Amino acid sequence: MTVVGAGTMGSQIALQTALSGRYDVTLVDTVPGQLQRARAQNKKLLDRSVEKQRVTSEQAGQAIERIEDSDDLARAVASADLVIEAVIENFDAKKSVFEDLGKHARRDAVLASNSSTIVVSRLADFTGRPERCCNMHFFHPVTVMQLCEVVRGPKTGDETVETAMEFVRSIGRTPVLLKKEIWGFIVNRVLFAASEEAMRLLDGGYAGAEDIDIAVQKGLNWPMGPFHLLDFSGLDVFYGAMQDRHSLGEGPEAPAVLRRLVEGGRLGRKTGKGFFDYD
Numbered sequence: 001m002t003v004v005g006a007g008t009m010g011s012q013i014a015l016q017t018a019l020s021g022r023y024d025v026t027l028v029d030t031v032p033g034q035l036q037r038a039r040a041q042n043k044k045l046l047d048r049s050v051e052k053q054r055v056t057s058e059q060a061g062q063a064i065e066r067i068e069d070s071d072d073l074a075r076a077v078a079s080a081d082l083v084i085e086a087v088i089e090n091f092d093a094k095k096s097v098f099e100d101l102g103k104h105a106r107r108d109a110v111l112a113s114n115s116s117t118i119v120v121s122r123l124a125d126f127t128g129r130p131e132r133c134c135n136m137h138f139f140h141p142v143t144v145m146q147l148c149e150v151v152r153g154p155k156t157g158d159e160t161v162e163t164a165m166e167f168v169r170s171i172g173r174t175p176v177l178l179k180k181e182i183w184g185f186i187v188n189r190v191l192f193a194a195s196e197e198a199m200r201l202l203d204g205g206y207a208g209a210e211d212i213d214i215a216v217q218k219g220l221n222w223p224m225g226p227f228h229l230l231d232f233s234g235l236d237v238f239y240g241a242m243q244d245r246h247s248l249g250e251g252p253e254a255p256a257v258l259r260r261l262v263e264g265g266r267l268g269r270k271t272g273k274g275f276f277d278y279d
């Protein structure tokens with residue numbers, strides 16, 4: 001199988017696949033130095049897993065060996081039976097990759113996008129075989145997070161869905177099927193709804209961020225409350241996704257409190273300040 005895009009997600013999807021011991025993986029990136037950075041990052045992740053005795057050093061070594069790097073998409077996809085695209089979240093970049101996949105991938109290969117917001121129906125026709133295309137939405141960090149949302153577009157074939165679901169199982173992850181594509185898929189729709197409600201309560205002065213988080217953590221058994229989760233993920237990422245959803249007519253504008261924080265440079269943990277302050 002082949003992964004296109006060796007950033008945060010692509011490198012980890014390749015690593016999780018290699019760790020299953022069942023596939024040889026080719027990882028493609030066109031930005032100079034990125035494949036080396038991905039390899040170094042994956043080695044670091046594996047070292048930690050060995051330390052924590054989640055994998056043996058032999059398994060770690062074999063996993064790294066199974067990932068071949070390539071800057072030549074045409075060659076890297078020529079014999080793959082599954083290609084997962086994980087390039088930057090930009091429509092034109094993904095469109096160009098899907099056009100190339102249509103030209104160079106095997107006719108029977110499954111062609112999947114890991115996009116969080118671009119549904120496969122916007123990309124599938126560029127391949128000339130939309131029945132072989134779907135979304136496969138993994139979560140960060142892939143080596144820890146169990147879930148992959150497999151999303152069926154209007155033209156996705158049954159066999160494509162079955163292959164994608166079976167692949168996810170085969171690399172030790174749990175697939176769920178979204179039978180009809182919809183912006184945000186399942187997890188982000190539920191998360192956004194809960195986060196927006198939490199921000200409405202905060203903005204209306206009904207409760208403080210700390211108490212809302214404690215209520216959700218202790219009352220719903222979430223591992224962390226919505227505000228800590230927003231700070232952890234990056235407020236700019238959430239804000240961008242909510243504005244994107246609005247521009248596509250799929251939901252309201254991002255809440256005012258979120259806009260104020262982002263405009264004030266409070267982006268969450270990465271800037272040391274978000275809904276909460278961090279050392």
Ligand SMILES: NC(=O)c1ccc[n+]([C@@H]2O[C@H](COP(=O)([O-])OP(=O)(O)OC[C@H]3O[C@@H](n4cnc5c(N)ncnc54)[C@H](O)[C@@H]3O)[C@@H](O)[C@H]2O)c1
Nearest residue numbers: 005006007008009029030031086087088089114115116140
């Ligand atoms: N980061 C997350 O938490 C997360 C979670 C789930 C899904 N996603 C989705 O995964 C995708 C990738 O996100 P990311 O966070 O890994 O991004 P990233 O910016 O870390 O990585 C993107 C990579 O794609 C490479 N790239 C760009 N154009 C390319 C091309 N034409 N051919 C080959 N490589 C190319 C870049 O060099 C970069 O290494 C996005 O669609 C995003 O929505 C991200």
